[in-house]
Amino acid sequence: MQEYDLFVIGGGSGGVRCARIAAQNGARVGIVERRHWGGTCVNIGCVPKKLMVYAAEYGRSVDDARKYGWDASVHGHDWASFIASKDKEISRLNGIYVSLLEKAGVDLFTGEARFIDSETIEIGPSPLEPNAKPQKIRAKNIVVATGSTPTKPSIPGAEYGIVSDDAFHLEERPQRVAIIGGGYIGVEFAGIFAGLGSSVDLIYRQEHPLRGFDDELRTHLSEQLPLYGIKAHPQKTPEKIEKTETGYALHLEGGAVIEADCVFFATGRHPRIENLGLEKAGVVVKDGRIPVRIINSATNVPGIYAIGDVTAMYNLTPTAIAEGHLLAERLFGQAGREWSFATTPKAVFFSQPLASVGLTEEEASKNHKIDIYTSSFRPMHQTLSGREGRAFMKLVVDSESQVVLGAHMAGPEAAEIIQGLAIAVTAGLTKRDLDRTIGLHPTSAEEFVTMRTPTRHVGG
Numbered sequence: 226m227q228e229y230d231l232f233v234i235g236g237g238s239g240g241v242r243c244a245r246i247a248a249q250n251g252a253r254v255g256i257v258e259r260r261h262w263g264g265t266c267v268n269i270g271c272v273p274k275k276l277m278v279y280a281a282e283y284g285r286s287v288d289d290a291r292k293y294g295w296d297a298s299v300h301g302h303d304w305a306s307f308i309a310s311k312d313k314e315i316s317r318l319n320g321i322y323v324s325l326l327e328k329a330g331v332d333l334f335t336g337e338a339r340f341i342d343s344e345t346i347e348i349g350p351s352p353l354e355p356n357a358k359p360q361k362i363r364a365k366n367i368v369v370a371t372g373s374t375p376t377k378p379s380i381p382g383a384e385y386g387i388v389s390d391d392a393f394h395l396e397e398r399p400q401r402v403a404i405i406g407g408g409y410i411g412v413e414f415a416g417i418f419a420g421l422g423s424s425v426d427l428i429y430r431q432e433h434p435l436r437g438f439d440d441e442l443r444t445h446l447s448e449q450l451p452l453y454g455i456k457a458h459p460q461k462t463p464e465k466i467e468k469t470e471t472g473y474a475l476h477l478e479g480g481a482v483i484e485a486d487c488v489f490f491a492t493g494r495h496p497r498i499e500n501l502g503l504e505k506a507g508v509v510v511k512d513g514r515i516p517v518r519i520i521n522s523a524t525n526v527p528g529i530y531a532i533g534d535v536t537a538m539y540n541l542t543p544t545a546i547a548e549g550h551l552l553a554e555r556l557f558g559q560a561g562r563e564w565s566f567a568t569t570p571k572a573v574f575f576s577q578p579l580a581s582v583g584l585t586e587e588e589a590s591k592n593h594k595i596d597i598y599t600s601s602f603r604p605m606h607q608t609l610s611g612r613e614g615r616a617f618m619k620l621v622v623d624s625e626s627q628v629v630l631g632a633h634m635a636g637p638e639a640a641e642i643i644q645g646l647a648i649a650v651t652a653g654l655t656k657r658d659l660d661r662t663i664g665l666h667p668t669s670a671e672e673f674v675t676m677r678t679p680t681r682h683v684g685g
């Protein structure tokens with residue numbers, strides 16, 4: 226039986242980083258992957274999704290270009306050729322992940338892993354290695370980095386609906402898409418399909434999409450949806466799906482029926498822990514996830530750790546990577562690196578991107594007297610193109626200390642801009658620091674350093 230200092234289950238964002246850093250620090254490391262190296266982000270998440278967002282924007286950009294004097298026109302989108310290009314890029318990235326691990330001296334295994342006991346793993350057949358002969362591995366430290374998987378509600382006809390995993394490999398682009406769920410995936414794919422020319426219905430339970438984001442930003446998004454050709458169905462819950470002669474009928478509670486060629490469930494994700502044998506290792510599972518201490522990723526069993534989506538704490542790639550990196554350094558290298566998880570920035574890659582860092586107005590006003598600064602404007606490139614829609618920016622500032630507690634934006638390059646603001650919020654900079662920063666003209670970003678008069682004072 227092979228023995229390791231560290232064995233990682235799951236070759237995704239968190240697992241790959243953890244294995245690589247541990248090996249670079251001299252540990253003997255093995256890692257197992259069941260399906261695709263690089264995990265969700267690279268294969269069926271962030272990366273192909275962002276490529277799809279780019280694809281979706283070109284149609285509108287050509288329209289804009291005409292207004293800027295170009296003799297350009299669009300004659301439809303070739304889904305099959307786009308998917309083939311996307312797949313080529315993803316398999317290039319798969320190769321990079323494998324070579325990164327190999328170069329670091331990590332042993333790679335393909336197959337489905339499960340615990341036999343708290344120090345022993347068995348690897349059996351999986352989609353990546355259907356004929357794998359079962360083999361056992363022992364390790365002093367084991368990291369569970371198995372990620373998460375889409376959740377479908379158990380309504381009649383749910384089997385007719387797809388999830389995000391399927392959306393990346395559809396044979397053709399559906400003409401009519403009904404997307405259920407107003408979270409990250411629902412909003413992003415609504416933008417993608419609408420941009421590519423599909424008719425899109427977006428169904429969600431709240432008054433506005435993106436629960437947990439700043440309420441004013443959410444309201445702004447609701448106002449923008451129709452401008453992108455998306456039909457919103459707020460405060461609606463799906464009841465059942467029926468197959469019809471022309472596609473599917475999605476019935477909503479209250480009686481409305483939406484006809485679609487594709488019903489897309491974007492109704493959240495749950496940790497992938499079934500069949501992992503956690504009970505054999507004695508690892509406690511609570512509410513379907515592995516609870517850990519963020520400070521050291523430790524489970525209740527000494528020597529067993531969990532990082533990334535399987536802990537259901539942040540569910541983002543950079544946080545999974547940071548958790549994996551921190552754990553490897555703490556176990557085998559020099560501990561001491563710090564990451565500010567509390568100021569993790571978030572972005573939703575909708576056609577008009579949205580991004581946030583720090584506290585929302587609702588969160589901040591519970592414990593602080595705050596000054597709110599807002600700005601809403603027509604982005605400059607739309608003046609000639611005539612495109613409708615406005616950008617929105619917001620700062621949440623502590624009234625007494627003037628520390629910037631949160632920054633929120635919807636508009637061109639919002640994610641790129643908020644990444645910069647995230648440094649300011651993480652560093653605890655004040656509104657005065659923003660005020661004394663000279664703007665970069667003409668940009669949308671300069672608005673964040675030129676908002677002088679509070680829109681309102683709240684809380685306390």
Ligand SMILES: Cc1cc2nc3c(=O)[nH]c(=O)nc-3n(C[C@H](O)[C@H](O)[C@H](O)COP(=O)(O)OP(=O)(O)OC[C@H]3O[C@@H](n4cnc5c(N)ncnc54)[C@H](O)[C@@H]3O)c2cc1C
Nearest residue numbers: 235237238239259264265270271338372533534540541542
């Ligand atoms: C459509 C979509 C878009 C997203 N977009 C973004 C984005 O833009 N930005 C962002 O930050 N985050 C995004 N995310 C979230 C991000 O992908 C995840 O937070 C991140 O991948 C989590 O990393 P992880 O290492 O925890 O898990 P994963 O990357 O999911 O890796 C887990 C790996 O473990 C493997 N595995 C599972 N069980 C076993 C087993 N028993 N044996 C062997 N291997 C196993 C799986 O096959 C998988 O490859 C997106 C997610 C989705 C679904």
Ligand SMILES: NC(=O)c1ccc[n+]([C@@H]2O[C@H](COP(=O)([O-])OP(=O)(O)OC[C@H]3O[C@@H](n4cnc5c(N)ncnc54)[C@H](O)[C@@H]3O)[C@@H](O)[C@H]2O)c1
Nearest residue numbers: 378406407408409410411491492493494540541572573574
């Ligand atoms: N840009 C990014 O960083 C990005 C992009 C995609 C996904 N992700 C990550 O992946 C996670 C999963 O994304 P997601 O959009 O699936 O989840 P989510 O938690 O963001 O949104 C799920 C949505 O589904 C709704 N919902 C849940 N059960 C339902 C039901 N039975 N009927 C109707 N609606 C229901 C919820 O109210 C919510 O609006 C995210 O939380 C995020 O962490 C991140």
